[in-house]
Amino acid sequence: KQEVTQIPAALSVPEGENLVLNCSFTDSAIYNLQWFRQDPGKGLTSLLLIQSSQREQTSGRLNASLDKSSGRSTLYIAASQPGDSATYLCAPGDSGNTPLVFGKGTRLSVIA
């Protein structure tokens, strides 16, 4: 059974800092991994999707890496802004249509 852990649980940084969010998962037989952003009380917005054959994906100031064999993924946010304040969730997916499994996420606060 897949289990997901995200560290740290919460993070507060000043505006402009570069930061890394960590995601670990127990079953490395994944097909891809998706990073989401969630604003308070809102739905999930997909940020990046990394296929198992890829090492990383980039979108603007966001870069996600995947080390499938070690069961780890990181989300790097460059030059953080107050608008980046949200909860970030990672979810590994497998090829058998097994539903996504989530951890509790990392709650990020970027202080102006």
Add this chain to the structure above:
Amino acid sequence: DAGVTQSPTHLIKTRGQQVTLRCSPKSGHDTVSWYQQALGQGPQFIFQYYEEEERQRGNFPDRFSGHQFPNYSSELNVNALLLGDSALYLCASSSGQLYGYTFGSGTRLTVV
């Protein structure tokens, strides 16, 4: 291109009542999954519908049931509501695993 649409956005029900939540998937998606998210927790998988049948189910009681229509839209029904059913209910659509999941904005259910 419309994403995933959920209705209603907010709902207040009394303990013991029944509720129906609705979801229209993203255009081109044929699979709908439902998640429950309690405050401060990650989303928990309820069930998944594909070709109008429940394909997979999480650890939720039979009070939770669903349906998928020929146009791929879906409903989540919860009977005999309990205070503990208060949560954000998220709908996600997908088409195979390759392109990941798209989530709606959620329905906030409060049971009083």
